Amino acid sequence: MNPxxxxxxxxxxxxxxxxxxxxxDPVLDDAGKYYHHxxxxxxxxxxxxxxxxxxxxxxxxxxLSHPQHKDNFDVKGRAFAKTVPLVLSTKRIEKxxxxxxxxxxxxxxxxxxxxxxxxxxxxxxxxxxxxxxxTFISGKVxxxxxxxxxxxxxxxITGDTIYFPEIEAIASKFKTIKYxxxxxxxxxxxxxxxxxxxxxxxxxxxxxxxxxxxxxxxxIHNDGWSHFRxxxxxxxxxxxxxxxxxQAKITFLEKGVPTPLNxxxxx
Numbered sequence: 001m002n003p004x005x006x007x008x009x010x011x012x013x014x015x016x017x018x019x020x021x022x023x024x025d026p027v028l029d030d031a032g033k034y035y036h037h038x039x040x041x042x043x044x045x046x047x048x049x050x051x052x053x054x055x056x057x058x059x060x061x062x063x064l065s066h067p068q069h070k071d072n073f074d075v076k077g078r079a080f081a082k083t084v085p086l087v088l089s090t091k092r093i094e095k096x097x098x099x100x101x102x103x104x105x106x107x108x109x110x111x112x113x114x115x116x117x118x119x120x121x122x123x124x125x126x127x128x129x130x131x132x133x134x135t136f137i138s139g140k141v142x143x144x145x146x147x148x149x150x151x152x153x154x155x156x157i158t159g160d161t162i163y164f165p166e167i168e169a170i171a172s173k174f175k176t177i178k179y180x181x182x183x184x185x186x187x188x189x190x191x192x193x194x195x196x197x198x199x200x201x202x203x204x205x206x207x208x209x210x211x212x213x214x215x216x217x218x219x220i221h222n223d224g225w226s227h228f229r230x231x232x233x234x235x236x237x238x239x240x241x242x243x244x245x246x247q248a249k250i251t252f253l254e255k256g257v258p259t260p261l262n263x264x265x266x267x
Contacts, residue, residue, distance in 0.1 A: 014056070025065055045074070062086070087101065108121065119147070120149070128199070143156065143157050222234075
């Protein structure tokens with residue numbers, strides 16, 4: 001497997017695997033508007049998507065970690081999702097989109113590709129809230145493991161989550177994770193829940209990389225919204241302080257630029 005990834009912004013990435021196009025968490029609105037995410041949580045979109053919508057063509061599949069928050073699924077993202085053959089997400093998506101298919105954690109979905117290949121998607125657990133808040137506050141979320149039948153390697157997308165014990169269970173179950181897209185940003189709504197984190201801060205990113213041991217780890221979901229408290233600089237600072245000994249190549253993708261991941265290992 002040699003995924004080509006274009007980071008469009010936030011957790012929205014175009015992933016191309018053997019010509020098959022996957023879009024993750026589509027946020028395609030322009031900057032400037034405020035959005036309500038539920039339970040009084042409001043934030044502003046601060047950056048434009050790093051792609052022209054007209055150039056986003058022939059997408060075969062959307063992997064959506066959850067449909068209830070606008071920083072993962074905004075107005076134009078939702079409209080675009082209706083034009084794609086299939087959207088895999090939590091069970092909630094089946095009530096919202098005719099082309100939606102809901103998965104529970106650890107559930108698999110297999111797609112047939114040309115050349116007698118198969119692409120297997122496995123939903124993974126995620127916890128999108130501080131430990132002291134109940135799940136319904138943020139709602140259910142999943143991540144994804146992507147496996148190609150002709151390759152020994154896997155790609156892991158965490159979805160919106162903090163670091164929690166199930167990430168170690170994912171690492172134990174999938175020992176061939178070569179690539180990881182890790183949702184960070186330390187999302188917080190301080191006027192509602194103080195310093196409680198809804199996605200990983202840098203410390204959680206480091207723990208996740210140590211647990212799953214990918215060859216390439218890519219932080220995403222830390223740009224474009226006012227409720228994100230930690231950007232790329234926060235990750236870099238944590239890595240310097242940690243003096244990490246893991247072997248993963250930490251890569252910040254240039255937005256809007258298609259990047260073959262295997263080429264990064266040779267850089």
